Amino acid sequence: MTASLTSWGNYPSAPQSAHPCHWQADVGPQWQRLTESHSTTLPFGNGRSYGDSCLAGSDHVLQLRPLNRFIEADWDNGELCAEAGVTLGEILQLAIPRGWFLHVTPGTQHVTLGGAVANDVHGKNHHRCGTFAHSLMCFGLHRSVQPPMVCSPQENPQWFAATIGGLGLTGVITWARIRLRKIQSSLIDSTRVRFDCLDDFFALSADMDARHEYSVAWIDCLAKGNALGRGCFTAGDHRETGPLEATAPHSMSISICPPVSLINPFTLKVFNLHYWKRQPPDRQYRTVAYNPFFYPLDSIEHWNRLYGRKGFQQFQCVLPASVAAVAVGELLKSIACSGRGSFLAVLKRCGDIPSPGWLSFPMPGTSLALDFPQDIELTKKLFPCFDAIVREAGGRLYPAKDAHMSGTDFRQAYPAWEQLEAMRDPALMSRLWQRVIR
Amino acid sequence: MKRILIVGATSAIACACARLWAADRSELFLVGRDREKLQQTCADLQARGARSVTAFVMDAGDIAAHSAMYDQCLATLQTVDICLIAYGSLPNQHACEQSVEQAMAQFTNNGSSVIALLTLLANRMAVQQGGTLAVISSVAGDRGRPSNYLYGAAKAAVSTFCEGLRARLFKSGVHVITIKPGFVDTPMTHGLTLPSWLIAQPDTVARRIVAGINRQVAVLYVPGFWCAIMLTIRAIPQSLFKRLNL
Numbered sequence: 001m002t003a004s005l006t007s008w009g010n011y012p013s014a015p016q017s018a019h020p021c022h023w024q025a026d027v028g029p030q031w032q033r034l035t036e037s038h039s040t041t042l043p044f045g046n047g048r049s050y051g052d053s054c055l056a057g058s059d060h061v062l063q064l065r066p067l068n069r070f071i072e073a074d075w076d077n078g079e080l081c082a083e084a085g086v087t088l089g090e091i092l093q094l095a096i097p098r099g100w101f102l103h104v105t106p107g108t109q110h111v112t113l114g115g116a117v118a119n120d121v122h123g124k125n126h127h128r129c130g131t132f133a134h135s136l137m138c139f140g141l142h143r144s145v146q147p148p149m150v151c152s153p154q155e156n157p158q159w160f161a162a163t164i165g166g167l168g169l170t171g172v173i174t175w176a177r178i179r180l181r182k183i184q185s186s187l188i189d190s191t192r193v194r195f196d197c198l199d200d201f202f203a204l205s206a207d208m209d210a211r212h213e214y215s216v217a218w219i220d221c222l223a224k225g226n227a228l229g230r231g232c233f234t235a236g237d238h239r240e241t242g243p244l245e246a247t248a249p250h251s252m253s254i255s256i257c258p259p260v261s262l263i264n265p266f267t268l269k270v271f272n273l274h275y276w277k278r279q280p281p282d283r284q285y286r287t288v289a290y291n292p293f294f295y296p297l298d299s300i301e302h303w304n305r306l307y308g309r310k311g312f313q314q315f316q317c318v319l320p321a322s323v324a325a326v327a328v329g330e331l332l333k334s335i336a337c338s339g340r341g342s343f344l345a346v347l348k349r350c351g352d353i354p355s356p357g358w359l360s361f362p363m364p365g366t367s368l369a370l371d372f373p374q375d376i377e378l379t380k381k382l383f384p385c386f387d388a389i390v391r392e393a394g395g396r397l398y399p400a401k402d403a404h405m406s407g408t409d410f411r412q413a414y415p416a417w418e419q420l421e422a423m424r425d426p427a428l429m430s431r432l433w434q435r436v437i438r
Numbered sequence: 439m440k441r442i443l444i445v446g447a448t449s450a451i452a453c454a455c456a457r458l459w460a461a462d463r464s465e466l467f468l469v470g471r472d473r474e475k476l477q478q479t480c481a482d483l484q485a486r487g488a489r490s491v492t493a494f495v496m497d498a499g500d501i502a503a504h505s506a507m508y509d510q511c512l513a514t515l516q517t518v519d520i521c522l523i524a525y526g527s528l529p530n531q532h533a534c535e536q537s538v539e540q541a542m543a544q545f546t547n548n549g550s551s552v553i554a555l556l557t558l559l560a561n562r563m564a565v566q567q568g569g570t571l572a573v574i575s576s577v578a579g580d581r582g583r584p585s586n587y588l589y590g591a592a593k594a595a596v597s598t599f600c601e602g603l604r605a606r607l608f609k610s611g612v613h614v615i616t617i618k619p620g621f622v623d624t625p626m627t628h629g630l631t632l633p634s635w636l637i638a639q640p641d642t643v644a645r646r647i648v649a650g651i652n653r654q655v656a657v658l659y660v661p662g663f664w665c666a667i668m669l670t671i672r673a674i675p676q677s678l679f680k681r682l683n684l
Binding site for chain 2: 069073
């Protein structure tokens with residue numbers, strides 16, 4: 001059977017024909033076949049990129065998820081080498097009982113190792129640890145016209161830098177070796193604080209980020225006026241003692257895709273109000289399992305289906321520290337005015353640890369992520385307004401989440417794009433790249 | 439912890455079963471044709487927690503090699519708790535109709551070589567007075583369908599052989615389980631056009647197989663709904679069946 005794959009947001013809707021690679025030795029022949037029949041392709045992991053960065057220009061992808069073997073696990077020193085299709089969740093299942101955890105994890109454990117490198121993902125500890133590249137020791141890169149190579153800061157450093165955040169365009173990452181971090185317990189000591197306005201967020205963030213490894217904030221983006229930017233700040237650290245238990249991520253699943261989005265202005269209003277009221281007004285200290293702390297949305301399998309057949313778009317930007325407060329305020333004002341709140345609105349301060357990746361997304365400042373059900377108005381009205389604010393502030397959008405940014409904005413925000421284009425494998429092309437380099 | 443021999447260890451279903459056993463700190467002896475694939479599988483299982491993993495390169499079609507393989511296995515594991523026979527190939531039915539050579543080669547690979555291997559393993563395990571022989575047959579063996587009857591015939595031979603063997607070895611304390619998978623998302627079925635609800639993932643299939651082995655089930659359909667599907671297909675009278683193109 002030939003499976004049909006989609007991006008996480010299912011927008012643009014472009015089903016991809018999957019050409020699976022079950023063994024590392026399959027990559028070369030499978031790729032060559034695809035090049036002959038469709039001229040270009042793109043490596044595809046577990047389909048957690050939201051927009052069109054994981055969609056091939058030819059709509060035929062090299063499916064690497066079946067490449068999911070571990071190659072070597074050194075539990076004494078916390079080093080793990082695995083094929084590119086292994087997911088971070090699969091790594092945690094093995095690592096946690098042995099007292100290890102990922103240095104950097106994004107908000108879902110269902111991304112593959114290859115995808116984590118190609119998008120240089122970051123997480124709630126960006127202010128302390130930087131991006132995924134921080135834990136990356138080396139990886140194998142397969143190019144269409146040269147023998148496979150090993151890339152590390154010492155070996156083929158140009159390819160190392162180009163491939164981290166390189167959106168899968170420099171070649172196929174077949175395996176990667178990462179460092180893990182020691183943990184004493186799989187539990188997290190978390191602190192939750194409600195804040196009443198945007199200024200309070202920045203004050204809290206400055207205070208809490210210095211004391212806690214992980215931090216993130218949820219924003220009630222329907223709040224207006226004095227309450228603009230109210231939300232809930234969550235910080236956490238690995239607990240010093242306790243059990244080491246890896247738990248299954250799913251507790252429920254959305255088995256069908258409704259014809260229309262179940263997330264609409266009405267359900268959002270109810271959710272946001274309820275969620276805000278549920279937050280305790282005073283500081284709350286709790287011990288929680290790692291799963292709900294890092295991966296709250298993973299508990300609902302296929303939650304993206306809640307947005308219906310048309311799918312959804314995420315708008316994730318990072319704004320430079322000096323102007324972040326003003327720019328985030330403006331963004332929130334335009335959402336509140338539009339009346340189309342976002343179910344997920346996440347604010348997070350990014351630190352100043354640079355990534356070796358040329359096209360890595362984070363920069364010192366503040367990142368804001370918003371989800372919207374897809375409709376025509378989005379790209380016509382709301383996003384142009386957001387884009388102008390981000391442009392003005394000197395910020396940038398996250399290619400892994402994007403399905404709309406203009407070529408001009410992309411090239412302005414990522415000046416290293418020309419270097420990446422020069423090193424792109426001619427037999428690889430994504431829909432995103434086609435869209436932004438013209 | 440169990441001591442397990444897997445023949446056809448690089449097949450997707452075998453790999454998925456082996457991962458479950460590895461997580462259980464089992465000792466594994468893996469047999470396959472391709473040295474490189476075997477080594478990659480060994481490394482994976484080692485990292486996943488297997489107490490020990492040994493690779494042995496053998497083409498199961500080479501019947502003369504079976505005995506030496508089992509000697510080596512026994513020397514490594516001391517006793518064998520489970521033997522999983524998981525190799526096979528999905529032939530092109532049309533090609534098998536046109537070429538006697540192809541038809542016989544496919545029948546040997548999916549049928550007679552398995553019977554040869556089982557004959558040897560049965561005698562060796564009977565001496566041991568215990569253990570389980572788990573054999574991956576197929577739902578295709580339940581009825582000879584025009585689209586797939588060469589493969590079906592080979593699997594039917596295996597299933598019938600296993601049924602007799604089960605009754606014989608019962609007296610020696612050895613259990614035989616016939617595993618009948620439906621369509622599983624593996625390299626073997628890539629390219630077939632099938633409705634997605636019919637296709638099971640290797641992980642799901644493996645969990646059912648490992649549980650079935652533990653429960654000492656005699657015949658195991660995986661996923662379970664294939665039992666109902668095959669019951670229906672078997673109930674179709676010949677007069678109608680020969681007019682269908684199943």
